[in-house]
Amino acid sequence: MDTEWRPSACVLCACNCGIEIRLDGRRFDRIRGDKAHPSSQGYTCEKPLRLDHYQNGVDRLTHPLRRGPDGTYERIDWDTAIAEIAARFSAVRDAHGGESIFYYGGGGQGNHLGGSYSGAFMRALGARYRSNALAQEKTGLFWVSDRMLGTTATGDFEKCEVAVFVGKNPWQSHGIPRARPTLREIARDPGRCMIVIDPRRTETAELADIHLQLKPGTDAWLLAALAAVLVQEDLVADAWLEAHAVGTEEVRAVLRSVPVSEYCEISGVPEGLVRGAARRIADAASVAVFEDLGVQMTLHSTLNSYLDNLLWLLTGNFGRPGTNNPPILFAPFISFSHHGPRPERFSPVAGARIISGLVPSNVVAEEILTDHPRRYRAMMVETSNPAHSLADSRRMREALGALDLLVVIDVAMTETARLADYVLPAPSQFEKWEATFFNLETPANYFHLRPPVLDPPPGTDLLPEPEIHARLCEAIGAVTEEQVRPLREAAERSRAAFAEAFLAALADPAAAKVAPVLLYRALGPTLPDGAAAAASLWAQAVKVAMTHPDAVRRAGIEGEGLELGDRLFDAILANPSGVVFTVDEPGDGWKRLGTPDKKIHLALPDLLEELRTLGPGPVARPDFPFVLSAGERRAFTANTIFRDPSWRKRDVAGVLRISPKDAAGLGLYDGSVARVTTKRGSVEATVEITDTLQAGHISLPNGLGLSYPGEHGEVTTGAAPNELTASEDRDPYAGTPWHKHVPARVEALA
Ligand SMILES: Nc1nc2c(c(=O)[nH]1)N[C@H]1C(S)=C(S)[C@@H](COP(=O)(O)OP(=O)(O)OC[C@H]3O[C@@H](n4cnc5c(=O)[nH]c(N)nc54)[C@H](O)[C@@H]3O)O[C@H]1N2
Numbered sequence: 185m186d187t188e189w190r191p192s193a194c195v196l197c198a199c200n201c202g203i204e205i206r207l208d209g210r211r212f213d214r215i216r217g218d219k220a221h222p223s224s225q226g227y228t229c230e231k232p233l234r235l236d237h238y239q240n241g242v243d244r245l246t247h248p249l250r251r252g253p254d255g256t257y258e259r260i261d262w263d264t265a266i267a268e269i270a271a272r273f274s275a276v277r278d279a280h281g282g283e284s285i286f287y288y289g290g291g292g293q294g295n296h297l298g299g300s301y302s303g304a305f306m307r308a309l310g311a312r313y314r315s316n317a318l319a320q321e322k323t324g325l326f327w328v329s330d331r332m333l334g335t336t337a338t339g340d341f342e343k344c345e346v347a348v349f350v351g352k353n354p355w356q357s358h359g360i361p362r363a364r365p366t367l368r369e370i371a372r373d374p375g376r377c378m379i380v381i382d383p384r385r386t387e388t389a390e391l392a393d394i395h396l397q398l399k400p401g402t403d404a405w406l407l408a409a410l411a412a413v414l415v416q417e418d419l420v421a422d423a424w425l426e427a428h429a430v431g432t433e434e435v436r437a438v439l440r441s442v443p444v445s446e447y448c449e450i451s452g453v454p455e456g457l458v459r460g461a462a463r464r465i466a467d468a469a470s471v472a473v474f475e476d477l478g479v480q481m482t483l484h485s486t487l488n489s490y491l492d493n494l495l496w497l498l499t500g501n502f503g504r505p506g507t508n509n510p511p512i513l514f515a516p517f518i519s520f521s522h523h524g525p526r527p528e529r530f531s532p533v534a535g536a537r538i539i540s541g542l543v544p545s546n547v548v549a550e551e552i553l554t555d556h557p558r559r560y561r562a563m564m565v566e567t568s569n570p571a572h573s574l575a576d577s578r579r580m581r582e583a584l585g586a587l588d589l590l591v592v593i594d595v596a597m598t599e600t601a602r603l604a605d606y607v608l609p610a611p612s613q614f615e616k617w618e619a620t621f622f623n624l625e626t627p628a629n630y631f632h633l634r635p636p637v638l639d640p641p642p643g644t645d646l647l648p649e650p651e652i653h654a655r656l657c658e659a660i661g662a663v664t665e666e667q668v669r670p671l672r673e674a675a676e677r678s679r680a681a682f683a684e685a686f687l688a689a690l691a692d693p694a695a696a697k698v699a700p701v702l703l704y705r706a707l708g709p710t711l712p713d714g715a716a717a718a719a720s721l722w723a724q725a726v727k728v729a730m731t732h733p734d735a736v737r738r739a740g741i742e743g744e745g746l747e748l749g750d751r752l753f754d755a756i757l758a759n760p761s762g763v764v765f766t767v768d769e770p771g772d773g774w775k776r777l778g779t780p781d782k783k784i785h786l787a788l789p790d791l792l793e794e795l796r797t798l799g800p801g802p803v804a805r806p807d808f809p810f811v812l813s814a815g816e817r818r819a820f821t822a823n824t825i826f827r828d829p830s831w832r833k834r835d836v837a838g839v840l841r842i843s844p845k846d847a848a849g850l851g852l853y854d855g856s857v858a859r860v861t862t863k864r865g866s867v868e869a870t871v872e873i874t875d876t877l878q879a880g881h882i883s884l885p886n887g888l889g890l891s892y893p894g895e896h897g898e899v900t901t902g903a904a905p906n907e908l909t910a911s912e913d914r915d916p917y918a919g920t921p922w923h924k925h926v927p928a929r930v931e932a933l934a
C-alpha cells in the first residue's frame with residue numbers, strides 16, 4: 185500500500201475539482217478533495233470516489249488497432265499505424281481536398297492538452313471544418329453573447345445577492361465552484377435569493393426561494409414575460425444603459441408590447457410569481473445568471489439565451505462583483521468573431537452556421553450522408569463518442585460507416601471506436617500530463633496542470649495525444665528535424681533564445697500551422713519531469729501575460745513582457761495542485777468587452793423579430809403526448825467517461841422518471857418496465873414515479889446505454905438517449921438540438 189497522496193483533478197465535469205489519489209498497486213485505493221486546489225479548496229461531490237472504474241476499466245485500449253475487411257481488429261505497431269493513417273488522410277486530401285477531412289472532439293470534461301496539438305496535423309492537411317460537444321449545447325449562447333458583448337460572461341455566485349439558474353441543476357451537474365456549499369449558503373442567507381427556472385422540482389429548485397416551475401419548452405414565453413415586467417414596471421437600469429449600451433430603445437419597444445399575463449399563462453407559472461421574481465432581480469445589488477441545457481436544448485434555444493442575457497443586462501448586472509463578468513481564458517476554447525473583419529462561415533453541405541469555429545453537431549451526419557461534392561469523407565475523432573452522444577445514433581453510425589477513413593483516439597473501446605478503421609490508444613488522464621481549459625472563473629482565475637499519477641499499464645503500447653499528432657505531422661513532412669533542430673538548440677540555451685527563434689520561425693506560414701508540434705518537439709524535451717506535453721501552454725502563458733499583465737501580477741507573478749509569461753509558465757509547472765494565474769479588479773470586465781465601440785449591443789434584430797412573433801406556445805401531438813427530456817444529469821451520470829456500469833451505486837440502469845398522475849393513467853408502478861417511443865426509435869426502461877415531475881413530462885438520464893464486457897460477453901446497460909432523438913430537431917440559428925423536448929409516448933410492458 186502506497187502512503188503518498190498524489191495531486192490530480194476530477195475529470196467528470198467542467199469544475200475539475202482538485203483531488204488527491206492514494207494508490208494500492210494500480211488501483212485507486214482512496215480519493216479525497218485537494219485542499220490546496222485554488223478553486224475547489226478540498227470540495228468534491230460523490231462521483232470522483234469512483235474514478236477507479238475509469239482508470240481500470242476492462243475495455244481500456246492497449247495497442248493500436250486496424251480493422252480488417254471482415255470487421256475484426258488486429259494489433260499493429262505505432263510505426264505502421266502512423267504511416268498508414270498519414271498516407272490514407274493524404275490520399276483523401278489529394279483526391280478531394282483538405283476540406284473533406286473533418287475533426288471532432290479534442291477535449292472532454294477533464295482533458296484539453298492533447299487537443300491543443302490536434303490542430304497542427306489538421307491544418308497541415310488543409311482541413312477546415314471541425315466540431316465538438318460545445319456545438320450541441322453552448323454555441324447559441326456564444327453567438328448571442330458575441331454579438332451583444334464581443335465576449336461571454338459567467339456569473340459570480342459566491343458574491344451575488346440574487347442567483348438565477350435557468351434550465352440548470354447545479355446540485356447535480358455542478359458547473360460552479362463548490363456547488364453544493366455555495367447553493368446552501370445562498371439558501372440559508374435571508375438577504376440573498378435563489379431563483380430557479382425549471383419544469384422539474386430539482387434538488388436545486390428545492391433550495392430555491394422562487395421556483396418558476398414552467399411547462400417544458402415554454403422558456404421563451406416565461407423569459408419574455410420576465411423581461412417585459414422589467415420594462416413595463418419601469419424597473420430597468422436606465423442611467424446605466426444610457427452610459428453603457430446601444431439599442432436599448434428597440435428592445436424596450438418590443439418588450440413593451442409583450443402580453444405578460446398571456447405569456448405567464450402559456451408557461452403555466454402564476455403571474456404574481458413572475459412579477460415577484462422580476463422585481464427581486466431589479467431590486468438586487470447584484471445578480472448572477474447561469475443558463476444551461478434546460479434552455480439550450482429546448483425550443484427557441486437561441487432566443488432563450490438572448491432573453492437570459494437581457495435579464496441581467498437590462499438590470500445592469502455586468503462588470504461588478506456578484507454579477508456576470510467575462511473571464512480571462514488561459515487557452516481560449518471559445519472564439520469570438522462577430523465584430524471582427526471576417527464574415528460568418530457556414531458548413532459546406534447543410535449550410536449550417538459555424539459558431540466559435542464549430543460546425544453544429546446535429547448536421548455532421550448530413551454533411552457525410554450525401555453525394556454533395558464537398559461532403560466530409562474522412563474524419564478524426566479524439567476524446568469523444570459521437571456515435572453515442574450526437575442526436576440520432578442510428579444515422580450517426582451510418583454516417584461514420586460511410587466515411588472513406590475514420591480514425592479514433594480514445595482510452596476505451598467506445599461505440600465510436602467500434603466503427604473506426606484505426607483505433608489509437610492513449611494513456612488515461614492519470615497516466616500523463618493533462619489540463620483543462622474550462623477556466624471560467626472571475627475575479628480570480630486558476631489553471632491546473634496535472635502531473636501523471638501512475639505509469640501506463642505494463643504490457644500496453646500507448647502514446648499520449650501530443651506524441652500522436654507530432655508523429656502524424658512528421659509522417660506527412662509537415663514537421664522536419666531540420667526545422668526543429670535549431671529551435672531545440674535555442675531552447676537548450678535559454679527561454680529567451682527559444683522565444684526569439686520560435687517567433688522568427690512563425691514568420692513562415694507553413695511553420696505557423698504546426699506551431700504546437702514545434703513547441704512540443706523543441707521546448708518539450710527541456711521541461712522538467714517529462715512534461716513535454718505542457719509545451720503548448722508556454723505560448724498561452726506568454727499570450728496571457730502580454731494581454732493581461734496587471735491581472736497576472738495581481739496573482740503574485742512578477743515581471744514584464746516575455747519574462748512575466750515565462751514565470752507564469754514556470755509557476756504552472758511548479759504547482760501540481762493548480763495556481764491562480766489572474767486576479768481582476770472590480771470593473772476590469774469592461775476592458776474585455778469585444779465590441780468595437782466598447783458598448784453593449786442590446787438589440788439583435790433577428791431575435792427581436794422572433795420574440796415579436798412568438799406563437800401561442802408548444803402543443804403536444806396526439807400520437808406523442810409526452811415531452812421527454814433525453815439526457816438528465818443525475819447523481820450517477822458522468823457523460824460516457826465511466827463505461828463500467830458498476831461505478832453506479834444506485835440507479836444502475838438509469839430509470840425513466842414519470843409523474844404519479846401519468847403513472848397511474850398508464851398503469852405503471854415503481855420498478856415496472858415501460859417502453860418509450862419517439863419518431864426515431866424506442867427504448868425500454870424501469871420506471872421511477874416522482875412528484876418532482878409535472879404530468880406530461882418524463883426524463884431519461886444521459887450517458888446510459890453503453891456496452892461493456894460482462895461475464896458472458898458485451899452487456900448494454902440502460903437506454904441510450906440518442907436512439908430516440910432526431911438530428912433535424914434543432915435550433916434554426918445555432919443548430920443546437922432540442923434534446924430536452926423530444927415528443928414521446930409511453931406504454932407499460934407486461
Ligand atoms: N452528474 C453529472 N454532472 C454533469 C454531467 C453529467 O453527465 N453528470 N455532465 C456535465 C455536462 S457535459 C454538462 S453540459 C452539464 C449540464 O448541466 P445541466 O444543464 O444542469 O443538466 P441537465 O440535467 O441536462 O439539465 C438541466 C435541467 O434542465 C431542466 N429542463 C428540462 N426541460 C426544460 C425546459 O424546457 N426549460 C427549462 N428551463 N429547463 C428544462 C431539467 O429538468 C434539468 O433539471 O452538466 C455537467 N455535469
Ligand SMILES: Nc1nc2c(c(=O)[nH]1)N[C@H]1C(S)=C(S)[C@@H](COP(=O)(O)OP(=O)(O)OC[C@H]3O[C@@H](n4cnc5c(=O)[nH]c(N)nc54)[C@H](O)[C@@H]3O)O[C@H]1N2
Pocket residue numbers: 292293295316317318320321477566567568569570572573574575593594595596598610611612613649814815816822823824825886905906909923
Ligand atoms: N440526448 C442527449 N445527448 C447528449 C446530451 C444530452 O443531454 N442528451 N448531452 C450532450 C453534452 S452536453 C455533451 S458535453 C456530450 C458529451 O459527449 P462526448 O463529447 O461524446 O464526450 P464524453 O461522453 O464525455 O466522452 C468522452 C470520451 O473521451 C474518452 N476519454 C477519456 N479520457 C481520455 C483521454 O485521456 N484521451 C482520449 N483520447 N480519450 C479519453 C472516453 O473514453 C469517452 O469516449 O454529450 C451530449 N449528448
Ligand code: SF4
Pocket residue numbers: 194195196197198199200201227228229230231232358359
Ligand atoms: S463537482 Fe465535478 S469535478 Fe468536482 S468532484 Fe464532482 S464531478 Fe468531479
Ligand SMILES: [Mo]
Pocket residue numbers: 317321
Ligand atoms: Mo456538456
